[in-house]
Amino acid sequence: MTNRIVVLGGGTGGTLAANRLRRDLGDEVVITVVDQDDDHLYQPGLLFVPFGLSRPQDLVRSRPAQLHDGITYRTADIERVDLGAEQVLLSDGVTLAYDVLVVATGARLLPEETEGLTGPGARETVHTFYDLDGATALEGALSRFTGGRLVVNVVDMPIKCPVAPLEFCFLADWYFTERGIREQVELIYVTPLDAAFTKPVAARTLSGLLAEKHVELVTEFNTGEVDGTGGRLVGYDGREVPFDLAVVVPLHGGAAYVDRSPGLGDEFGFVPTDKHTLQSTAAPNVFVIGDAAAIPTSKAGSVTHFEGETIARNVVRFLAGEALDASFDGHTNCFIESGFGKAMLIDFNYDTEPLPGHYPSGVGLPLLSPSRLNHLGKLMFAWFYWHSLLPGRDVPGLTAAMPTAGKHMPVPTRS
Amino acid sequence: MPTAVYAGTPVTVTEEGFYLDPDQWREDMAPEIARDAGIDVLTDRHWQVIMHMRKEFAGKGTGPTVRALGRTSGVSIKELYLLFPKGPAKLAARIAGIPKPRGCI
Incomplete structure (x- = not known):
């Protein structure tokens, strides 16, 4: 009997997983990909839109056009997953039965969960760049901004992409310098973390960079309210940060159908998943790739890319009744735009934090240090995304397992 | 690692006062840890959060974030800040005798 694989989500993870599975299994399986629209957005490009460095129309392509021949694509909202009956209910009444389900529906922005964030001042004094409409509106707001306090929260x-808000600060420093009004603009980065970033070595470099670029850092700030008309962020602890223009990254949760599917997700709608095999803990025939997974990695395209190899191998093994391969190591690789045509690169996994050195080996790109080469790497990556990563090919120099060759690894301490 | 004495028993804690071994914790230690942290009286609402922290840690291996607490503890984020001022997730974890919540990456 032909096995049926249903892939929920036609973004980065769903597309590359479906393409890898089609290549590996051919006509042994019927693969159906479901998404709610036909707009595949190149999300790394959003950061550049507010600064006029990317055009919105260049970031969107057709979803099914990225899928290999032989894969079925359906446009529909997902109502819910019935784990017991092994089927997906779509809002148009259609039911899709599956032998294996791949959850790849990413993360959803939840601005309505923060008091005031969708209220008065939204799209006037309060903006975001985490969706295409927001990033496009912010381009106008930035171009009209002539001075005052710009708060990134x-x-x-x-x-x-937890580094994107920092990159926004670095690019804003460059942007206002280019416009000749940097002296009139105060840049403030407000984070709930106790440092600029979660990983200590990278946090030190990044907070050094913030200081160098005169971006004020406010830490351990939990935003309770965004007051667009009063121009202030109000923390749950009572602290206030005034702004003339706020760029806010809203709360994230999983896709809405996850909440409607008993037993599938956690309290935020992300799907609990084994961090090495990518098999969900909800059911053995459910696998998860990308931002939808509740695993301790960054929610980033590079992670999704590196997961592709493991998830495809494990779906094949599951269908063959073989033991799963616990090989995903949490590999993450991010270019961090630092402004003025330079970027930094960080590379890490579950066990190794971002370290200085070179990637992927001693003669590669510099790690944790701004360089023009990294900026070019980031720009070139868009091409690799559409032509190599989504089709499920391996990108040169980007191996699933984290390389250690060029890194300044710490000397093991004696205990 | 430093040692602290609560309810007459020495326990191993980090520089920031978090327990390394949650099994060393007993309920009668919590009021003393709380007083160290500036909370004079632990009410039923405090205890609801403390016991929830321990349950979450036992199940997931890390303490919940403030946002997760607001969703799952039955106490709103606003009230959490009233009960455990400044940093509810960290403070409640300290009083509940579990390691510092790892937070997200």
Whole structure:
């Protein structure tokens, strides 16, 4: 009998998982990908839109056009997953039965969960760049901004691409310098974390960079309210941060159908998943890739890319009744735009924090240090995304397992 | 690692006062840890959060974040800040005798 694989989500994870499975299994399986629209957004490009460095229309392509021949694509909202009956109910009344389900529906922005964030001042004094409409509106707001306090705020973790708000600060420093009004602009980065970033070595470098670029850092701030008309962030602890323009990264949760599917998700709608095999803990025939998974990695495209190899191998093994491969190591790789045509690169996994050195080996790109080469790498990555990563090919130099060759690894301490 | 004495028993804690071994914790230690942290009286609402922290830690291996507490403890984030001022997730974890919550990446 032909096995049926249903892939929920036609973004980065769903597309590359479906393409890898089609390549590996051919006509042995019927693969159906479901998403609610036909807009595949190149999310790393959102950061550049507010600064006029990317055009919104260049970031969106057709979802099914990224899928290999032989894969079925359906446009529909997902109502819920019935784990017991092994089927997905779509809002148009159609039911899809599956032998294996791949959850790849990513993260959803939840601005309505923060008091005031969708209220008066939204799209006037309060903006975001985490969706295409928001990033486009912010381009106008930035171009009209002539001076004052620009506050960049992360409401709470987890968020997609945790370095993006820092990159926004670095690019804003460059942008206002180019416009000749940097002296009139105060830049403030407000984070719920106790440092600029979660990982100590990278946090030290990044807070050094913030200081160098005269970006004020406010830590351990849990935003309780965004007051757009009064121009202030109000923390749950009573602290206030005044702003003339706020760029807020809203709370994230999983896709809405996860909440409607008994037993599938956690309290935020992310799906509890084994961090090495990518098999969900909800049911053995449910696998999870990308931002939808509740695993201790960054929610980032690079993670999703590196997960592709493991999830495809494990779906194949599951269908063959073989033991799963616990090989995903949490590998994450991020270019961090630092402004003025330079970028930094960080590379880490579950066990190794971002370290200085070179990637992927001693003669590669510099790690944890701003360089023009990394900026070019980031720009070139868009091409690899559409032509190599989504089709499920391996990208040169980007191996699933984290390389250690060029890193300054710490000398083991004696205990 | 430093040692602290609560309810007459020495326990191993981090520089920030978090327990390394949650099994060393007993309920009669909590009021003393709380007083060290500036909370004079533990009410039923405090205890609801403390016991929830321990249950979450036992199940997931890390303490919940403030946002998760607001969703799952039955106490709103606003009230959590009234009960455990400044940093509810960290403070409640300290009083509940579990390691510092790892938070997110």
